[in-house]
Amino acid sequence: MPFDPLQQEPMIQxxxxxxxAFRAPRAAELGPGDRTFYMLVMLPYPSGRIHMGHVRNxxxxxxxxxxxxxxxxxxxxxxxWDSFGLPAENAxxxxxxxxxxxxxxxxxxxxxxxxxxxxSYDWEREIATFMPDYYRWNQWFFLKMWERGDVFRxxxxxxxxxxxxxVLAQSPTAGSNSSVGVTLALVLSQGPxxxxxxxxxxxxxxxAVNSVQSVGLKVSVSSSSLTSTSVDIAKIGKxxxxxxSGGSSARVGDAxxxxxxxxxx
Numbered sequence: 179m180p181f182d183p184l185q186q187e188p189m190i191q192x193x194x195x196x197x198x199a200f201r202a203p204r205a206a207e208l209g210p211g212d213r214t215f216y217m218l219v220m221l222p223y224p225s226g227r228i229h230m231g232h233v234r235n236x237x238x239x240x241x242x243x244x245x246x247x248x249x250x251x252x253x254x255x256x257x258x259w260d261s262f263g264l265p266a267e268n269a270x271x272x273x274x275x276x277x278x279x280x281x282x283x284x285x286x287x288x289x290x291x292x293x294x295x296x297x298s299y300d301w302e303r304e305i306a307t308f309m310p311d312y313y314r315w316n317q318w319f320f321l322k323m324w325e326r327g328d329v330f331r332x333x334x335x336x337x338x339x340x341x342x343x344x345v346l347a348q349s350p351t352a353g354s355n356s357s358v359g360v361t362l363a364l365v366l367s368q369g370p371x372x373x374x375x376x377x378x379x380x381x382x383x384x385x386a387v388n389s390v391q392s393v394g395l396k397v398s399v400s401s402s403s404l405t406s407t408s409v410d411i412a413k414i415g416k417x418x419x420x421x422x423s424g425g426s427s428a429r430v431g432d433a434x435x436x437x438x439x440x441x442x443x
Contacts, residue, residue: 191296200298202254215251217243221260221307224284225269228291229427240297247298255298258305259285262313281308377424378417378436386417386436 194200208214219239222232236257243255261281270277285306292299305312323329336345378386421435422428 187294187296191293194296194298198302200253200255200300201302202256202300203252208252213249213251215243215246215253217246217253217255219257221258221305222288223260223265224281224288225265225428226284226287227427228288229422229425231423231426232292233295236292236295236297243298253298254303255300256303256305257292257297257299257301258312259288259307261285261306262308266308278308281306375420375422375424375426375428378420379424381417 203212217239219236222228239255243253247253259281266277266281270280273280289304293301307313320329338345376389378389381389418437420437
């Protein structure tokens with residue numbers, strides 16, 4: 179009988195769901211000789227739809243999870259949503275909708291898309307970082323760090339961005355010609371639908387912004403936004419990472435995070 183994915187895959191996936199085929203056993207259910215394996219992939223930001231970067235990344239994780247199950251391991255393979263922070267707020271402001279409503283709707287849309295791929299996630303362990311039962315533990319960690327003296331207040335120069343109304347992050351970078359990095363959030367404000375994010379790895383600041391604009395996108399942050407910050411424009415190197423990756427789909431309101439290396443003085 180020929181394989182018809184549109185007909186047979188929903189039937190197979192329905193059977194998986196009914197039998198809880200990918201449920202990870204709880205600790206109390208494990209025997210003394212059971213081998214366990216934890217397979218965690220990067221949690222997606224719920225922008226509203228998946229792209230080929232998601233398909234590639236999550237397929238690779240699924241291959242590993244299924245291989246370990248076939249070897250007899252008890253595999254925990256969860257998925258969740260990196261859904262707490264500025265991108266959701268900016269998208270909500272742009273679209274005139276509450277962040278919680280926007281985020282929940284996007285999660286449901288993307289979850290349906292990912293489930294159609296048939297990946298062996300244990301959806302009973304699904305998490306979302308904007309939920310109080312998740313971020314309460316972030317708060318708990320912070321309080322413990324405060325109690326240990328690992329957290330302190332101090333006056334510092336920051337990379338303030340007027341367009342985003344927030345501070346741009348700095349992070350350490352690898353490489354002999356860079357001592358620190360600056361991350362720029364380019365918020366897509368206009369362009370064709372769907373938007374395609376260009377690949378800007380290895381480009382300079384001006385080239386990266388031009389690349390974004392050359393495909394018909396307009397952004398609300400550019401190189402001129404850095405002139406009032408503590409970053410010396412002349413020291414900004416080339417792009418060392420970007421998220422989402424080049425070729426990914428995006429839409430108005432999404433932020434493209436581009437990290438540049440800074441040349442050592």
